[in-house]
Amino acid sequence: MKTISLMMAAALSLAVMGCGGKHGQEGAEGAALAPVKAALGTVVEVAEPRPIEVQGVVMPEQESFISSRAMGPVVRVSAAAGDVVRKGQVLMEIQQELSHGQLAQAQGAKAQAEAALALARRNHERFQKLYDKKSCSELELDMARMQFEQAQGAVKQAEGAVSAAGSVADESQVRAPFDAIVVERMVNLGDLCAPGRPLLRLQSRTGRRMQLTVREADAPYIRTGMELPVSLDSRPELGRLTGRVSEVVPAADMATHTFTVRVDLPKVEIMSGLSGKSVLPGAEQKVLLAPVGAFLQTGGLSLAALVDAEGKARSRAVTLGARRGDQVEILSGLKAGDRLVTPLTAPIADGTPVQAN
Numbered sequence: 001m002k003t004i005s006l007m008m009a010a011a012l013s014l015a016v017m018g019c020g021g022k023h024g025q026e027g028a029e030g031a032a033l034a035p036v037k038a039a040l041g042t043v044v045e046v047a048e049p050r051p052i053e054v055q056g057v058v059m060p061e062q063e064s065f066i067s068s069r070a071m072g073p074v075v076r077v078s079a080a081a082g083d084v085v086r087k088g089q090v091l092m093e094i095q096q097e098l099s100h101g102q103l104a105q106a107q108g109a110k111a112q113a114e115a116a117l118a119l120a121r122r123n124h125e126r127f128q129k130l131y132d133k134k135s136c137s138e139l140e141l142d143m144a145r146m147q148f149e150q151a152q153g154a155v156k157q158a159e160g161a162v163s164a165a166g167s168v169a170d171e172s173q174v175r176a177p178f179d180a181i182v183v184e185r186m187v188n189l190g191d192l193c194a195p196g197r198p199l200l201r202l203q204s205r206t207g208r209r210m211q212l213t214v215r216e217a218d219a220p221y222i223r224t225g226m227e228l229p230v231s232l233d234s235r236p237e238l239g240r241l242t243g244r245v246s247e248v249v250p251a252a253d254m255a256t257h258t259f260t261v262r263v264d265l266p267k268v269e270i271m272s273g274l275s276g277k278s279v280l281p282g283a284e285q286k287v288l289l290a291p292v293g294a295f296l297q298t299g300g301l302s303l304a305a306l307v308d309a310e311g312k313a314r315s316r317a318v319t320l321g322a323r324r325g326d327q328v329e330i331l332s333g334l335k336a337g338d339r340l341v342t343p344l345t346a347p348i349a350d351g352t353p354v355q356a357n
Helices: 001-034 096-130 136-169
Strands: 036-040 040-042 044-060 062-065 072-077 090-094 173-176 180-185 200-204 208-215 227-232 243-246 258-264 275-293 296-298 303-305 313-324 328-334 337-343 354-356
Touching: 040 275, 044 227, 044 258, 044 296, 090 136, 096 136, 208 275
Parallel strands: 036 354
Antiparallel strands: 040 337, 044 208, 044 275, 062 200, 072 090, 090 173, 180 200, 208 258, 227 243, 227 275, 243 258, 275 328, 296 303, 303 313, 303 337, 313 328
């Protein structure tokens, strides 16, 4: 009997100790999860065009490969790469003997044709008078008329030859067709020039455009006259420029299935050939946005403190997208209407009551 009493006493003592331990744990947890006051932000869903990034290259407004129809060696060079030239300025000279000799030949042929025309005219007039007096046959008059008309054609042909030879002779002096900068010189003093051989490459000093390569799937979203943001990879100090679409090539490249789009740039001092990019407005899509301050970066993760329906904090790992001013795009981890603690300066334990300021 005494043994049973001792066992009951021990069990009662353990029960009392267990009750006391449970109440102590609840008290400690209640102290750890004290309510916090914080401002709350809401995840919102907005509809906006899907941004499409395209690559491009800066091109000059005008570019020309200068050549000459005159043939001969280069006897004088007046321009080098990097020189700024004016319209009509002489850039180089080609030996003139050959082209001037051809002009002299054409002029001599013209003089012969004019002499033959004068003779044919007098002969035609003579046979016309004889025919009027019935002193020659109609066939003789027709032959005289034919010779006169042939002489007229020969003179016109000679005049054309003189004009062509003169224009070729004028090209012995190679001149700039517009105000430009010399980008490249392909010949040196003494090199032989031939018709069609490039001598110089010129680019306009003012006016730049971005030539974009656009996928065929994105082509419907672009049109002439629309404004596009443009940025240059090597000139970040220029920030984001605003260009206007001036031309959309109406045919796709058969190899790459892309369209060429030219965007006029504002007046800025930039070199051609620089790489850059632009953003096209694509199809409309739904995007989740939340305040930037609602996220804490820690351990390579973006954490948010979500306030549930009971007003308690719940930690969430979130995948963020691009920043839009004081908002940031949410790719995963939250939904529209979720309430977040903002600004979140330190992690908040799950279950902590949150009171909105």
